[in-house]
Amino acid sequence: MHGRLKVKTTAEQAEEKRKHREKKLKLFQGAKAAAFKKITAKEYDREGLHITQEILTANSDYYTIWNYRKNTFLHYKSTKSTEELLESFQAELSFIQNCLKNNPKSYSCWNHRCFVLLTMPEPDWKKELQLCNLFLQYDERNFHCWDYRRFVVQHSAVLPGDEINFTHKLIENNFSNYSSWHHRSKLLPIQCPDLNDPNRIGEKMLLEELELVQNAFFTDPNDQSAWFYHRWLLGRGETKQSITCLHVSKPDSRLTCTLRKRVSLAQCSSMKVYVNGQQQNVTWTGVDDQKYQHACIASLLKSNSLWDTTRCQLSLHPR
């Protein structure tokens, strides 16, 4: 599905191709039958690994077959020595890497690799980072590889700081590196969080980032990465809800409340009104028919004797 090339053939070549495909199909179907025999019988052995390796070399997206290999390795974990296990797992990593070379965007391959790293004794996370570097050289927008990289960083002792430096290097080489900026947007809040919003960067780092991103769009004003990142840096996080103004009209027995953030009428209805400690039964309405309102109005009972006093305590409890 990812842009296979078409090649013109003569009738002769077409027939040759057809015969070749028939042969391939027979082999594939034979291997598939043999593999499913193993799967159904739950036979986890070297023969099974051999058969499934053939199948996956032809079709590395065959998730059922990867799962057989997964079960085989889980079986091995309880039956083989650590040395043998390590050898098997390392062979598996080589095999997966070959599959990835032909199919670098395969969900199944990357997913299986995660399984191997989490299951094997003594995983070499440094090596995995190098693998990521390699695949990012082929295609720096390969999000499968970036996601795998985040998995490696999460499970190993790699410091956010080191990863941030890595993104810095990539960005300096080429400012138009959206995936690097994205990676950065996830790492910086870990290293230097905004105390009000864990998804945003703290003030201190914010200014440094602003300078970096300004360099980016001064160098290449057409690069979208920098502008989206810039927008994120400048934007405040979600503002906290608060009442900006509360107007009480005694003659009209009406409260008008304006809020910092717009609310729907459903959210509005959760605001409770207390007059001198007594809860009032109110219905909030909006000022127009927009779904989200900045202001809402509530009518209080005219007969409320509290209106006669000169002092009354009004409290509102917004959500």
Next chain:
Amino acid sequence: TGMENTFERKKHIRFFTRILQILPSRYAILDTSRLTVAFFALSGLGVLDALDAIPDKDKQEIIEWIYTLQVVGNKASDMETTNNYDCSHIAMTYTGLASLLILGDDLRRVNKHACLEGIKALQLPDGSFKSSYDGSENDMRFIYCACCVCTMLDDFSAINQATATNFIMKSLCHDGAFGQGPGHESHGGSTYCACASLQLMGRLTTTLSPKQLKRLEYWCISRQRNGFNGRPHKDDDTCYSFWVGASLKILGIFDLVDFKENENFVLSTQDIIVGGFAKWPQINPGNIFAADALHSYMGVCGLALMSLHSLQPVDPTLNISERARLHMQTLHE
């Protein structure tokens, strides 16, 4: 070149009917997802308003074939497996049910309980779904499939909507759109899955704040250069005329799309000899990239969203024709 491309309706009909007859070896890599390919062909014909290109006998055969793929029982339930397949795959369940609806089937032979139990067993504690019980990656695509299955079976009780919504929101990125999961880069495909899932769960405007909706709208509309791309600085690709186009429909701002540019791009990716659409424009008549089922279907739907070429309207959330959706609704009554 300034040449206007014509919409090769007859060729596309033939392209899809051919797929239903035989899948060439080029599709060997998709051997595990034949049902999704069948769905692209069936739904494509539906949107082209050409389902009558399939003889009734063949339609019945396809329906029978789909029912043979129904897996009753998985490791989570006590029911026996009734066929050779080890366990189901959530995308096959979605496209299987959708295909049945498109063919006018009444879903009477669907074991609704087993199906929903199967979906339930795939949801993880973080709210996302894996694709099959034996294990797979888990991400936004499968949340979407789950929501579609629940919609088609008119029963959301099997899924935890709160945790699913939570996972979706955790996948929001700095640029306002959605990645495949928390930490992942925003992408047109995952953004579509997130928007459609929230819409199907009836939670789009109650979950996203007005500010978040605005940011999301901005990111989505920015995907259009001529056609649409799936991420900033990537090439336009036919399928995003649907993934992003449908997202814009769901967000209510599809009218901001430049219809002419979008149409020109999609039509430029047509294979005018074989029919169907490729992901990228055909640079010369000799064809550089082959048309494939997915891009052909998405190309047709991308045009259908703009109500062009007498195409049937497409429901942007379920990704089937409005007609098929209406049929589904009659089954729910």
